[in-house]
Amino acid sequence: MPRSMRCWRRNVRSSTGGRRSKRSKAVASPKARGVFEDALRAAPEYAPAHVGLANACIMQFEMTRTDPTPDTAALDSGRASRARGLPARSAVG
Numbered sequence: 001m002p003r004s005m006r007c008w009r010r011n012v013r014s015s016t017g018g019r020r021s022k023r024s025k026a027v028a029s030p031k032a033r034g035v036f037e038d039a040l041r042a043a044p045e046y047a048p049a050h051v052g053l054a055n056a057c058i059m060q061f062e063m064t065r066t067d068p069t070p071d072t073a074a075l076d077s078g079r080a081s082r083a084r085g086l087p088a089r090s091a092v093g
Contacts, residue, residue: 050085
């Protein structure tokens with residue numbers, strides 16, 4: 001696992017205690033996206049980073065779902081990341 005992923009996981013666990021408000025999730029999603037994108041630049045075939053990026057993108061879309069113009073680009077990015085992560089994951093395990 002790339003170092004940046006371990007750091008991100010540790011930060012999330014220690015700072016949130018497992019519970020976050022909607023506002024903190026809205027801030028965390030773009031940050032999480034950045035961390036996963038960094039991890040994928042370092043290790044492009046790292047399946048858990050693809051899946052994590054997909055989750056962050058989909059969460060970002062969910063935060064805008066009821067807005068007049070939802071962030072459908074985030075949803076599309078999430079779907080693409082999921083598609084890249086799942087075949088890589090099955091090849092690993």
